[in-house]
Amino acid sequence: MRVIVDFDLCESNALCMANAPEVFEVRDDDFLYVLQEEPPDSLRPKVEAAARACPKAAITIVD
Amino acid sequence: MSADSTDEGLPTDGTAVVVGASLAGLRAAETLRAEGFEGRLLLVGDELHLPYDRPPLSKQVLAGTWPPERVVLADRSKLDAMRIEAMCGQGAIALDPVGRRITLEDGSVLEADGVVIATGASPRRLPGTEGNEAVGVLRTLDDAAALRARVLAHGPGCRVVVVGAGFIGSEVASTCAGLDCKVTVLEAMPTPLAPAVGEQIGAALATLHASAGVELRTRVGVTAVHPPDGPADGQPAEGAPAPGAAGWVVLTSGEWLAADVVVVGIGVRPNTAWLEDSGLELADGVVCDGSLFAADAVTAAGDLARWRWRRDGLDESVRIEHWQVAAEMGVAAARSLLAGRRRAPAFDPVPYFWSDQYGVRIQVLGRPDPADEVAFVDGSAEEGRYVALYGRQGRLRAALAVGRPRKLMAFRPLLAAGASWQEATSLPLD
Structure with a gap:
């Protein structure tokens, strides 16, 4: 599983971070950082929840 | 079937x-x-x-x-x-x-x-303004295009009166200020956004308008919008709106405001x-x-x-x-x-909304009630960046952040789990 964020769409709402803090982190500079671009499968439910929660649909998961 | x-x-x-x-x-x-x-x-x-x-x-x-x-x-x-x-x-x-x-x-x-x-x-409209095309709302793509065209047609200094300082009204005011309009926001409640975030936070957010040169007037309603060629009784001697403008906005205070464009955001x-x-x-x-x-x-x-x-x-x-x-x-x-109806699970969200205005992001998780207790857990209203919690009956009910997305999201699991007020207000924030 590979996580791709479209940073042209991302508005740093940080809902991804609320759902999968292991993978997504919005820092104090208000930018999103992807901590693991290829997270383990055990995180899939969380990453999928993060992708669904994003108000800008900026997160895609590629297998 | x-x-x-x-x-x-x-x-x-x-x-x-x-x-x-x-x-x-x-x-x-x-x-x-x-x-x-x-x-x-x-x-x-x-x-x-x-x-x-x-x-x-x-x-x-x-x-x-x-x-x-x-x-x-x-x-x-x-x-x-x-x-x-x-x-x-x-x-x-x-x-x-x-x-x-x-x-x-x-x-x-x-x-x-x-x-x-x-x-x-x-959107709700102001009674009596049907047919006045310079009195608009903002809900659809066509509304947005029409409002933009009207503001651009008037050019810099366009006098925009926004009725209602809710999220739509505040965002429209912010954007119009950025288009060099002269913006006045009218709000019936004591602060902007009072039903959504309560008066304490509403008062803190009120300062955003002034920072961009937008005039915010609270505790005031609109009794009528008279088109430029409307009744002249009571009309001020100067500043009359041109033909094609929205006209005179008459306030509950008795005052008349000249408006080129009126935007109504009252729910x-x-x-x-x-x-x-x-x-x-x-x-x-x-x-x-x-x-x-x-x-x-x-x-x-x-x-x-x-x-x-x-x-x-x-x-x-x-x-x-x-x-x-x-x-x-x-x-x-x-x-x-x-x-199917028998097997469908309950819909149980953690409500979330955000608003971008005056270069600041406001984010809210949960459902604040104007009557809730409010506690600042990070930053302060004076700093302009903060996280505030809303509680009632010993429970965390909502969390609001201004310019603090990361720290706000620490409270989402607590809201989903129905955390106590005590647990929420003592959560360490790095």
């Missing part, structure tokens, strides 16, 4: 009709298709546009930083790929929820095995007129059970859906007008339809 079979959920080879082609409706249609529905899938909407996203309208579209087409959520090729038949510019005028028959404006009738109602809401009404003869229960929205069913094989989602929400010992009938809730409800309404 018998009641027993509807309990088993939508037949995967049947016909599903989603009425309302904005966010909730689109998400419902996408979810039906993504989660196993193979039959005919129609998405019916009264606007001519393909499904589009509304939050950018008061910001990027009004400001002109985005071309309008950028707000489209699903273009034809995406809809085709999902085999969603989008019928744009086709309003529904009636529903028979027992036979699941939907009558459209042109008189045609759609028969369905499952229906999602997602016709949204429409919305659920679009339920077409359901009045349906037999469905309507009460400021479509009344649904905890799984979003308004009737067997009929669910509702989005701004018009009022559902029975039980959590943390509360049992409420709620209708929420947030983007995020509409998106999640669309998904949930589709899943409920697929699962």
Whole structure:
């Protein structure tokens, strides 16, 4: 599983971070950082929840 | 079809009709298709546009930083790929929820095995301003384009009067200030956003307007908007609006304000007129059970859906007008339809909304009540960046951040778990 964020769409709402803090982190500079671009499968439910929660649909998961 | 079979959920080879082609409706249609529905899938909407996203309208579209087409959520090729038949510019005028028959404006009738109602809401207008084209609202793409054109036509210094300092009004004021307009915001309550975030935070947010040179006037209402060629009694001697302008805005204080453009943001009404003869229960929205069913094989989602929400010992009938809730409800309404009424899980979101105004992002998780206790847990109103918590009855109810997205999200798991006020206010924030 590979996580791709479209940073042209991302508005740093940080809902991804609320759902999968292991993978997504919005820092104090208000930018999103992807901590693991290829997270383990055990995180899939969380990453999928993060992708669904994003108000800008900026997160895609590629297998 | 018998009641027993509807309990088993939508037949995967049947016909599903989603009425309302904005966010909730689109998400419902996408979810039906993504989660196993193979039959005919129609998405019916009264606007001519393909499904589009509304939050950018008061910001990027009004400001002109985005071309309008950028707000489209699903273009034809995406809809085709999902085999969603989008019928744009086709309003529904009636529903028979027992036979699941939907009558459209042109008189045609759609028969369905499952229906999602997602016709949204429409902005309230100021009585007596019908026909005055310079008195507008902002809900649709066409509204945003019309407002932008009108402001640009007047040029810099355009006098914009915004009625209502809610989220739409505040964002429009912020964007118009950025377009070099002279903006006045009128609010009947003591602070902006008081029903949404309470007066304490509302007072803190009021300072944003002044920082951008926008005049905010609270505790004032509008009694009339007189067009430029309207009655002259009481009209000030100077500053008369030109022909084509909105005219004079008359305040409850007796004052007259000259306005080139008026934007009204005083809330919305659920679009339920077409359901009045349906037999469905309507009460400021479509009344649904905890799984979003308004009737067997009929669910509702989005701004018009009022559902029975039980959590943390509360049992409420709620209708929420947030983007995020509409998106999640669309998904949930589709899943409920697929699962059937007996097996569908309860819809239990952590509500979220955000607002971008004056270069600042306001984010709210949960459901603040103006009567809640408020505690700042990070930053302060003076600093302009902070996290504030809302509590009642010993429980955390909501969290609000201004310019603090990361720290806000630390509270989402607590809200989802129904954390105590004590636990929330003592959470360490790095």
